[in-house]
Amino acid sequence: MSSVSDSLVIARRNAIRMTRIPEMVLFGVIQPVMFVVLFSYVFGGSISVPGSGLSSSGYREFLMAGIFAQTVTFATAGAGAGIADDMHKGLIDRFRSLPMARGAVLTGRTLADLAQTALTLVVLAIVALLVGWRTHENFGKVLAGFGLLLLLGYAFSWIGALIGLTVRTPEAATSGGLIWLFPLTFISNAFVPSQNMPTFLRHIAEWNPFSATVQACRELFGNIPPGYPVPDAWPMQHPVLASVIWSVLIIALFRTLAVRKYKAAS
Template sequence: MTATTETLHVAAPRPGGSLGRSVRDSLVVARRNLIRMTRIPEMVIFGLIQPIMFVVLFSYVFGGSMMIGGSTSPAEYRNFLMAGIFAQTVTFATAGAGAGIADDMHKGLIDRFRSLPMARGAVLTGRTLADLVQTTLTLVVLAVVALLVGWRTEENVGKVLGGFALLLLLGYAFSWIGALIGLSVRTPEAATSGGLIWLFPVTFISNAFVPTENMAGWLQPIAEWNPFSATVQACRELFGNPGVSPSDAWPMQHPVWASLIWSVLIIAVFRTLAVRKYRSAAT
């Protein structure tokens, strides 16, 4: 009788408003995923290798052949490049987020969470928050590597930190796209492939690696209104690395606002779709 009473007591929802319980449950799930990451350090290590390779390869292989602001100086291209590499790093983490959720679905872990008295969106929110922490650590290491290869900022610390905050917000927004993909496929491998297929055109049809003025005329508006381009341009301004004069497109003239609007809109839309997908799968 005592054991039964204790079991019922554990299963009962904890007091508190729905928002407070959702936040609490999300933090519990985030903590679970962070502990898992520490027990599999190769996940973090391999996540660092690719962006570091991009920094070194683009800086030293393409640095002397790219013309930025009328100059082919490797230093000019390096400063122009780094905002794009940072943005690419935080968005490519989306594929890993989707694969992780698909793996949890495949192993039946999500079904266990569904049986618990917890907020429906907490599982996905906790997962994306844990991925955000990992992305933050990756970004810190990448910034150190960038400084070692010669990248420099020309603005105060507040603006530089604001640029990194925009990068993390974009990465968090894109992680919800990864969550939706992870819930929509049946294997982690499919989630990884599905996560990368759309990321390549988003990151390369942008101002990340070359000025949009060098693109075909019909492609320039697509690149300029790309959410990824808005964040890259905002970071260049906040870092003091503009490189080239922006076009007359509104997102390029007001990149900080454009980046914020795009990121919040993506979170609102894809979080809603992902939670709805999670709920429908639970019924």
């Protein structure tokens, strides 16, 4: 209970910091909104999705799960930069001098980032509805889809925490938090069907944890076009379960590594 209390105190501290620097939240929202608009209207009538052809409305429904997932994973860079900034300013050293749980600093930070990610998803969903995205399942399944997105975002924030503790400057944390995300998100089923990729890339995309969450969200949102050929890979056949397993494994692994790194630096 002491560890939970300490984590909530740190989360509150970071949440207050966000309200005092609103441009952090604003810029975090603008980028995914730009992705929605650009992909919807620039690529919407040019990319063929099995089951919906070159229909721009069909592509928008196919696309949005990928944009949502990309948004929650790109928050990793912000988490890493924030922790690196606290390290650089000596704030982490002050926390170390206090009688508090060692993992609370990192847990509180990741919880605050999760709250910001949830706010960004709300805004993004509204913009998606305005450009023509629709869901075709009941409200419970739609909420479950967003729950999987937040779970993935929380899992990836622990990767960001480890990066932030490893590098020396916030600038390096931002670069280190983004450079590996681009191949992760683009070698996936987020923006185009994986069936048209070369064989070795297709296998990577189908077993990519990012792809599992995207496919799960499409299923829960009812955004899989009629006649869309679902790949035979196990994560694509059972995307909801695969998404949960991947996210839990990432949290367990990278939280352990991040807390260990934090203790070693103390």
